[in-house]
Amino acid sequence: MKYWLLKSEPDTFSIDHLAQCINQTSAWDGVRNYQARNFMTKDMRIGDLGFFYHSSTKIPGIVGLIKITSEALVDNTAFDHTSIYFDPKSSPEKPRWFMVEVTLVRKFKQIIPLNKLREHPQLQDMLLLKRGNRLSITTVTAQEFDFILSLVE
DNA sequence: GCCAACGTTGGC
């Protein structure tokens, strides 16, 4: 079992949006980065757990826990001319982009802000905290995962 | 809104 951190801009898709979805489950679509895609197609497994992270907002941070509940699926938003995720280089015959489905496990009572995460030496090597990190999906070690959960009330 | 850091594109 692997652990993940998935970023989303809450104005676009927040943990509250996920909570309102049927079965609290949604496709994690719109990923347009090869490294993040490869994580989904090669390394993610059904049952893996991940943190839901809010980025590009007043207080960025981890807001809850989600579970991967599908294998990698073709991201059909790439074929949709009206979608902001449209990519003419992806086609149903030769899809370039994929997604997984995620299910809400729990929303934390309080956000764990990015600046709080940075205070813990236990997390000093966390990929999220590395300078210049922009990847929307990153791996989290078991140690980091357990430690972060221990911060949750 | 600024800007550092990084990814992608395309000319050569």
Add this chain to the structure above:
DNA sequence: GCCAACGTTGGC
């Protein structure tokens, strides 16, 4: 295959 130019991310 190199690399400059450009676009995007995302914290501040």
